[in-house]
Amino acid sequence: MPPEQIKAIPVRHYGRWVAGAAVVAILVLIGIAFSNAKINYGIIPDYVKDGTILSGAWHTLYISVLAMVLGLVLGVILAVMRMSSNPVTSTVAWFYVWLFRGTPVLVQLLLWYNISLVFPVLNLGFYKNDMNAVMTPFLAALLGLGLNEAAYMSEIVRAGIQSVDEGQTEASHALGMTRSQTLRRVVLPQAMRMIVPPTGNEYINMLKTSSLAYVVQFSELMKRATDISSTSLAVAEMFFVASIWYLMLTSVFSVGQYYLERHYARGSTRNLPPTPLQRLRKNLRMFGSFRRPEVAR
Amino acid sequence: MSNLTKGIAPSTSGHPMVRAEGVHKSFGLAHILKGIDLEVNPREVFCLIGPSGSGKSTFLRCINHLEKISAGRLYVDGDLVGYRQKGDKLYELKETEVAAQRRDIGMVFQRFNLFPHMTALENVMEAPVQVKREAKAVARERAQRLLDRVGLGDRTGHYPAQLSGGQQQRVAIARALAMEPKLMLFDEPTSALDPELVGEVLDVMRDLAEDGMTMVVVTHEMGFAREVGDSLVFMDDGVVVESGHPREVLTNPQHERTKSFLSKVL
Ligand SMILES: Nc1ncnc2c1ncn2[C@@H]1O[C@H](COP(=O)(O)OP(=O)(O)OP(=O)(O)O)[C@@H](O)[C@H]1O
Ligand SMILES: [Mg+2]
Numbered sequence: 001m002p003p004e005q006i007k008a009i010p011v012r013h014y015g016r017w018v019a020g021a022a023v024v025a026i027l028v029l030i031g032i033a034f035s036n037a038k039i040n041y042g043i044i045p046d047y048v049k050d051g052t053i054l055s056g057a058w059h060t061l062y063i064s065v066l067a068m069v070l071g072l073v074l075g076v077i078l079a080v081m082r083m084s085s086n087p088v089t090s091t092v093a094w095f096y097v098w099l100f101r102g103t104p105v106l107v108q109l110l111l112w113y114n115i116s117l118v119f120p121v122l123n124l125g126f127y128k129n130d131m132n133a134v135m136t137p138f139l140a141a142l143l144g145l146g147l148n149e150a151a152y153m154s155e156i157v158r159a160g161i162q163s164v165d166e167g168q169t170e171a172s173h174a175l176g177m178t179r180s181q182t183l184r185r186v187v188l189p190q191a192m193r194m195i196v197p198p199t200g201n202e203y204i205n206m207l208k209t210s211s212l213a214y215v216v217q218f219s220e221l222m223k224r225a226t227d228i229s230s231t232s233l234a235v236a237e238m239f240f241v242a243s244i245w246y247l248m249l250t251s252v253f254s255v256g257q258y259y260l261e262r263h264y265a266r267g268s269t270r271n272l273p274p275t276p277l278q279r280l281r282k283n284l285r286m287f288g289s290f291r292r293p294e295v296a297r
Numbered sequence: 298m299s300n301l302t303k304g305i306a307p308s309t310s311g312h313p314m315v316r317a318e319g320v321h322k323s324f325g326l327a328h329i330l331k332g333i334d335l336e337v338n339p340r341e342v343f344c345l346i347g348p349s350g351s352g353k354s355t356f357l358r359c360i361n362h363l364e365k366i367s368a369g370r371l372y373v374d375g376d377l378v379g380y381r382q383k384g385d386k387l388y389e390l391k392e393t394e395v396a397a398q399r400r401d402i403g404m405v406f407q408r409f410n411l412f413p414h415m416t417a418l419e420n421v422m423e424a425p426v427q428v429k430r431e432a433k434a435v436a437r438e439r440a441q442r443l444l445d446r447v448g449l450g451d452r453t454g455h456y457p458a459q460l461s462g463g464q465q466q467r468v469a470i471a472r473a474l475a476m477e478p479k480l481m482l483f484d485e486p487t488s489a490l491d492p493e494l495v496g497e498v499l500d501v502m503r504d505l506a507e508d509g510m511t512m513v514v515v516t517h518e519m520g521f522a523r524e525v526g527d528s529l530v531f532m533d534d535g536v537v538v539e540s541g542h543p544r545e546v547l548t549n550p551q552h553e554r555t556k557s558f559l560s561k562v563l
Contacts, residue, residue, distance in 0.1 A: 171410035171469075174361055175424035175476060176400035178392060185427060189414045266414055266456070 039236045047228070047241045056224030057245045063141050063220060064210045068203050070146030075153025080183065082158055093154065100151035106212055109144030113137070113216040141213035141220075149206060156198045160191035192264040200257035204250050211242075221245055312375040314339050314480050314511045315360060319369035322355055322535075329355050331535035332369070337480075337528075340509040344522040344543060347532035348558055353515045356532070357482050360513065361402045362395055373402060374479060400428055403473030407485040409465040411457040417444060417468045418453040421475045428476070436475070443471040447501050463494030467501055474505075481505065483514040519563055523547055531555045 047053055081093035100108070116131035164187050172182040211222035219227075221242055229238035262275065274282065315337035322330035329352045337343040345353050358364045359371060362379040371378045379395060380387045390398070411420050421440035425431040444450050447467040449460075457465050466486055473481060483502065487495040499521050506512060506525050516522060522529055526543040531550075539546055539555045547563075550556045 165410075167406060167408055167410040168412065170363055171404075171406060171412070173363065173396070174399055174402070174404040175472070176396045176428045177424065178396050181427050185423065186412055190412075264414075 037236070039240075040234065041237075041240075043234060044237055044240050044244070047234075047237065048244055050228075050241075052224050052228060053221070053241060053245065056219060056221040057249070059219055059224075060207065060210050060221040060245075061249060063138070063145065063213060063218065064203070064206045067142055067145035067149055067210065068206050070142065071149025071153045071202075071206075072199070074147070074150035075157050076188075078150060078154035079157035079161060082154065083161065097151045097154055100148050101155075105144060105148045105209060106215065108148050109140060109212060109216050112143045113140040115140075137213070137216045137218040140216040141210070141218040144216065145206065145210060145213065149202065152202060153199065156195055156202070157191070160194035161187055163194045164190045189264075193261075196257070196261050196264050200253070200260070203257075204253060207249050207253070208246060312372070313337060314341070314374055315343075315513065316372040317356075317369065318371075320356070320359060320366050320371055321368035322352070322359060322364060323367045329535050330359070330366075333532075333535075333537060335530060335537060335540065337511060337513055339479075339511050341527045342506045342512045342514065342525050344526040344529045345513065345515045345532060346517070346519070346522065346529065346558075346562075347538075351532045352535045353532055354484050357404075357484050357513060357515055360480075360482055361399050361404055363404075373398070396428070400424075400476055401479050403476060403478035403481040405466070405469050405473055405481065405483045405486045407489050409457070409462070409469045409489070411465055411469055411472070413457050416454050416456055417449060417460065417471075420457070420468055421472045424472070424476050439475060440471070443474055444468070446504075447471050448497070461494060462490045463497045466490065466498045470498075470501055470505075479511065481510055481512045483512060483516070485515050485517065488517055517562060519547060519559075531558065533558070 078093045078096055081089045082097075084090050084093075113135060115135055119131050122129050122131050122134050161183075168186050168190065169182055172186045177185070210220055213220050214223035214226065217223070225238040225242040229235045232238075259275070313336040315335070317333045317335050320330055320333040321328070333356055335343075345356070347353050355364060359366050360373060360378065365379060376398065377387075378398065379390055381390060381394075382388075411417075412423065415423060418437065418440050421443055422433070422436040425436040425439065426433060441450065441453060444453055447470060449464060449467055449471070452460060452464060452468075455464075457468070460468065466489075470486075486502070487498050490498065495518070499518065502512070502514070502521070503525050514522075514526070522543045528540065529543040529546045530540040531538045531546060531552075531554075533554050539550060539552050546555065547559065550559055
């Protein structure tokens with residue numbers, strides 16, 4: 001005989017009901033305001049699927065990915081340089097971060113785009129060309145966004161590396177591993193646990209900051225949206241279209257980020273918490289066993 | 298006979314495995330080691346005891362050049378540690394040369410320092426694959442064998458966080474043995490362990506000693522020193538106060554400092 005189940009009356013949370021009602025009221029008011037505005041909501045779904053917007057979203061996606069990769073690679077290099085025992089190396093890294101973090105990314109984008117004012121000709125010895133021909137909107141956007149990102153990433157990577165226990169480096173050195181092997185095989189993989197979450201935030205920021213690349217004529221999502229709105233006069237509608245795309249991109253990425261963080265949490269806890277999908281499956285299974293108690297063991 | 302390692306490279310060269318001549322070490326103004334002279338012979342289990350802060354760990358870390366000595370000479374198997382001597386000038390070894398010297402010296406830490414992002418097997422495979430560029434299959438086979446020998450053949454896929462302290466320390470010993478070292482350094486390998494786990498680690502070390510591994514062991518386990526040790530050194534305040542056979546020193550200490558230390562720990 002199982003013991004008698006407790007049947008108690010749960011505590012009533014009146015505050016939650018009040019707060020819930022207030023939220024609903026505010027949402028209704030905002031909804032009314034938007035529906036009374038002169039916005040043609042009907043055209044939004046079509047524009048979301050519009051070819052021009054689609055290619056803009058694609059450009060946004062790939063410039064932000066490439067700029068982030070550039071920022072990440074350069075950020076790791078800068079972080080290692082910053083922690084170097086060589087004073088020249090560490091000062092160079094410090095100066096880079098000071099310069100690129102201390103100036104607006106908008107200014108940096110415009111500077112790269114107009115770099116021909118300083119270097120009219122690009123001469124690498126084996127390669128010589130007019131700078132204006134080299135500095136395409138794409139390259140200006142990539143350098144402007146990526147080099148700026150590197151300054152932020154280097155600080156994140158540095159904090160991550162410093163969070164790894166010194167005993168790890170010692171154990172690795174004691175086994176005969178060199179500094180670079182130790183960094184690559186022992187320190188960085190552990191630092192990733194600290195690095196991944198803020199890097200995810202950086203990437204979400206990058207997705208949105210890439211909209212600034214319209215100033216260098218790079219045809220990402222925001223430039224496409226404003227181009228359309230200036231001819232079709234559907235200004236607010238196009239803002240909606242762009243926002244929908246930005247939200248979709250950031251949402252998809254957030255899911256990826258969750259799994260990435262899980263991957264790097266490997267070994268840090270005895271048991272990883274189940275993923276939402278695993279949890280769903282388990283709940284469904286439990287639900288099933290409630291209905292057929294004879295199956296449950 | 299347990300045969301933990303397949304055969305320890307015998308030092309045929311005839312010189313001591315470790316030889317310290319007037320080794321000094323300072324951290325800034327703090328003078329920690331004040332002239333250490335000692336010799337560790339091949340196949341010997343050499344125990345280091347002494348009060349906290351006396352410089353035992355510091356000396357051990359000098360042997361594999363994790364710390365640079367400030368004065369004196371330190372040799373491992375006849376080679377100067379961390380330097381090359383030409384005439385009367387010393388030249389610092391390059392990073393890769395220091396790393397090469399460390400390959401032959403295994404070290405086991407008080408706090409295990411296993412790589413937490415790798416399984417037990419991966420921890421043991423890491424150095425042979427990365428440092429010796431050994432084929433993965435070969436390294437895996439040896440890692441499996443070493444883990445079997447330390448009694449963890451069924452835990453190869455576990456991450457360190459999933460292992461008890463005693464198990465982690467045994468993995469750490471297997472990891473050091475994977476490089477087939479000629480000398481093993483132990484820095485209080487059991488003092489971070491719960492009392493009931495100390496035995497399993499000491500058993501592994503005893504097997505290793507029986508196999509003829511040269512071992513320098515910093516320890517508070519006087520029982521281990523007495524049973525397994527071949528020589529024992531009592532250090533205090535950066536100097537060797539007394540040395541001899543463990544049973545001699547432990548039962549019949551000559552110096553006041555040794556007596557008062559032993560009266561506290563025994
Ligand atoms: N990197 C360092 N910088 C400055 N001082 C240090 C450093 N490492 C060790 N010391 C000092 O050297 C002294 C000896 O330390 P060491 O760790 O060698 O002692 P120990 O004999 O191993 O003690 P314990 O039994 O507590 O481990 C201590 O006073 C310690 O503070
Ligand atoms: Mg110590």
